[in-house]
Amino acid sequence: MxxxxxxxxxxxxxxxxxxxxxxxxxxxxxxxxxxxxxxxxxxxxxxxxxxxxxxxxxxxxxxxxxxxxxxxxxxxxxxxxxxxxxxxxxxxxxxxxxxxxxxxxxxxxxxxxxxxxxxxxxxxxxxxxxxxxxxxxxxxxxxxxxxVDLPYDILIKAMQKYILDETTQAEFPSIAWKFVQDSFWTTLCLQYQPRHIAAGAFFFAAKHIKMDIQSNAESWCRHFDTTLHQLNDFRLQMGELYRKKKPIPTSTxxxxxxxxxxxxxxxxxxxxxxxxxxxxxxxxxxxxxxxxxxxxxxDSPDREARDNQEDSRVRDPAAETSGD
CATH class of the missing domain: 1.10.472.10 (Cyclin-like)
Incomplete structure (x- = not known):
């Protein structure tokens, strides 16, 4: 459970x-x-x-x-x-x-x-x-x-179970970890349970490094007890996070x-x-x-300016995948 x-x-x-x-x-x-x-x-x-x-x-x-x-x-x-x-x-x-x-x-x-x-x-x-x-x-x-239940342990166990290729092991963990961390900048943690966040980060990372998702999707979904609808929603909301780069006002x-x-x-x-x-x-x-x-x-304009920079830093590495 x-x-x-x-x-x-x-x-x-x-x-x-x-x-x-x-x-x-x-x-x-x-x-x-x-x-x-x-x-x-x-x-x-x-x-x-x-x-x-x-x-x-x-x-x-x-x-x-x-x-x-x-x-x-x-x-x-x-x-x-x-x-x-x-x-x-x-x-x-x-x-x-x-x-x-x-x-x-x-x-x-x-x-x-x-x-x-x-x-x-x-x-x-x-x-x-x-x-x-x-x-x-x-x-x-x-x-x-x-x-506060977090998705980190769930993600780690999934990577230990499914990420067996040496080349994939070198790339996958840091990318999946970043997607989990970035998800906390959104309200996804208020919408989905930790296993769903971990699943979204897992699938998103797999897509990013071009793993064979189609062949593994069914077993991965069973492992995380998640659905394709939930995964797509995660991808949609993360894509919104990475695409938004609007200037931040300094008069707040x-x-x-x-x-x-x-x-x-x-x-x-x-x-x-x-x-x-x-x-x-x-x-x-x-x-x-x-x-x-x-x-x-x-207010502190310097603080707001740094927040704007943070918005741009949070984009990588999902920018390549968010528009698919």
Whole structure:
């Protein structure tokens, strides 16, 4: 029996049409970009700590699940991504030091090194309560269900069983592994169980290196307990991921947040040069709405520019197969 049979799976239409972000005026195209933003940030942040792929994937899944139930308009993507990585690191038994995580997150967002000990302490004190409040919100939103079943072991066992040719063994694993990792940039993990993701990556990799799929399709489908319809849908959605290279705007609100009266982690822009300069200011009105603040930057253009670069990097190696 494969794990994860009855949790956290919805149709693509349910995910896209029932998103809380729609009620706040965020359309599907914009939400898709926002998902790429926080996935890129999770990947960048995790790389600073040399975290294993399972921790990165778990953090991305937690982010996707959170925004199934919460609106992007009311919750800062950067702080939610940081919180989800913090939680995922605990889940995967690779815990992170909260102070170091907060400082590193700020360094990435504002493209500057925070070297002095007193500056690190200042940043930590400013955002510690925000992180802890964000953690409570994420946990309550997910109903404390932190079980994330991943496709890696399923894919490895399939490769051990079916990839016997030496030439294929040299190419196949890295390509299939990349397709699995890239799939977490989409909502496929909310639509399909781990075995289906593993199957999609397996078939996609086989097509990429021109293996004999027709002769093996039946036995492979039986192994993964999947259907050709599911495989084609995986291929379609991955193709969409690899083909989309639209410019990313730099005017999107976001950077760091604070907890509103409604319990949402709302967006609160802060200056990039001196995080303490806006201390004491509030971004939430009595009704929990977000108020603009004068004299501060509303986002990190460098962060968004790097996200755009990440969009292009994620394309390989599937570009050769996505249009077939």
């Amino acid at each position: 494969f794990p994860g049979e009855d949790r956290w799976y919805f149709s693509r239409e349910e995910i896209e049409n029932n998103s809380p972000s729609r009620a706040d005026g965020i359309d599907l195209e914009e939400e898709t970009r926002l998902r790429k933003y926080y996935c890129s940030f999770v990947k960048d942040l995790a790389s600073r700590f040399n975290l294993k792929p399972a921790t990165v994937a778990t953090a991305m899944v937690l982010c996707h699940r959170f925004f199934l139930r919460q609106s992007h308009a009311k919750n800062d993507k950067w702080i939610i991504a940081t919180v989800c990585l913090f939680i995922a690191a605990k889940v995967e038994s690779t815990p992170l030091n909260l102070k170091t995580l907060i400082v590193t997150s700020n360094e990435i967002l504002y493209t500057k090194v925070i070297a002095a000990a007193e500056q690190k302490q200042e940043v930590y004190e400013r955002y510690k309560e925000l992180m802890l409040s964000g953690e409570k919100l994420v946990l309550s939103t997910l109903n404390f269900d932190l079980t 609100t976001g950077s760091i947040g604070e907890t509103s009266n409604s319990g949402d982690v709302v967006q609160q822009p802060v200056p990039t040069d001196n995080p303490a300069s806006s201390q004491g200011a509030s971004s939430s009105a009595a009704d929990g709405s977000v108020q603009d603040m004068e004299g501060v930057e509303r």
